[in-house]
Amino acid sequence: MSGLLALLDDVAGIAKIAAASVDDISAHAAKAGSKAVGVVIDDAAVTPKYVHGFEASRELPIIWKIARGSIFNKLIILLPAALLMAAFAPWLVPYLLVLGGSYLCFEGAEKVAHVVLPHDDHSGGPDGSHDIGDPAHLEETKVKGAIKTDFILSAEIMTLALSTIEAPEVWIQAVVLALVAIGITALVYGAVALIVKMDDVGLWLTQVGKLSVTRAVGRGIVKGMPYVMKLLSIVGTAAMLWVGGSIIIHSLAQIGWHAPEEFIHHYAVIAEHAVSEQWQAAVLWLATAAMDFVVGLAWGLVLVPIVTKLVMPLFGGAKEAH
Structure with missing residues (x-):
């Protein structure tokens, strides 16, 4: 009898540990997902253009193909890569976040420049060309292009998610990253399908x-x-610049350069204390977000000519405009 009671006690202990682990996983997944909000909005804002111009009957199948490619990107390629990086090169994470944040800033600033500055708008078929060609081939081309773009955005999402996971256990990291990957993919492409x-x-x-x-x-x-x-599109652009600037500021602090983060925090606190107590939390957040946005826009505008005039020609052409 005592052996049975001991066994039941062990089972109860295991159940408590499992419940705590589930709570940890849920908390980590929620935190990781919230960190990726800017990339998620960008993904949802960008993807509908890939089905523009096709027959209505092909819209959902195209979205489904892109979603499957996105899941493959996240679970098969990026998740193992993220776990390996966490195990053997965790110091690399903030540097990758700076790159990812810079990409967001570039994307957002390029969209702003596209609106503000004069440009030639050549439109034609669904891919922006004047020769539509075979619809099946065009669909395959568009899906491949969308999956390539998704890979970049997914890499940012997974790196952001990894940076928020504090649990040292590899299996918890893997489960959290998998939940984030599946949840965000379902959210993004479900929203795209609805749109x-x-x-x-x-x-x-x-x-x-x-x-x-x-x-x-x-x-x-x-x-x-x-x-x-x-x-x-406007909200997505603003989110990219805000989140991109925020990622860069916080990642630079992790690398060791604290001055930008301290500067923003200092003036955000000044703004916080300038209002009544009931508004202080909101003003602190808004002031911080506004300065992150300005940093993101400024850095993005610096990157636009560098990327478009120097980097892109090295890789064989211009990026498809969002």
Whole structure:
């Protein structure tokens, strides 16, 4: 009897440890996912362009192909690479984060420059060319291009996620990274699928709605989606610059250069103390985010001519504009 009680006690202890581990994994996954918000918004804002111009019946299959490629990128390539880096070269993480943050700043600043500065806008087929060619071949080309772009964004997401995991156990790191990979992929491509089909939903409501209100909602959706897409693009650009600047500032502090982070914190605290107590937390966050945004935009504008004039020609051409 005493042996059975001891066994039950051991089982209870194991259950408690397992429950604690699940809590740790959930907490780490939530923290890691929240850190990647800027990249997620960018991914969701960028991906719909890859299905633009194709038949409506091909939109969801194309998104599904890209989503599968994204999962492969994250789970098969990037997750093992992240675990190896955490085990053998953890010092490399902040440097990679600086690179990832710089990429976000470049992307955001390039979009700002694209709006502000005059440019030639050549449009044609779904890929931006005037020769549409074979739709099946074009679809394959667009999917491959989307998966390549996703690889860069996924690498940023996984590196950001890895940087937030404090648990030393490799299996917890692996589970957290896998949860982040699956969760963010489902979130991004689920949102993309919803976005690209919303105009079809609106059109369907206008055609089958029995009530005038239903038909009006459908018309509103159809008319409003272009504005939603534009708003999403603006929010995505702002998020890229804010998160990119924040990543760079915090990563530089991890590397050993604390001056930028201390400067931002100093003036954010001044702004915090300039308002009543009930608003201080919000003002502190807003002031920090605003300065991170300015840093991201400034650094991105520095990178735009360097990348477009020097780096891209070395790799065989210009990047496809988002």
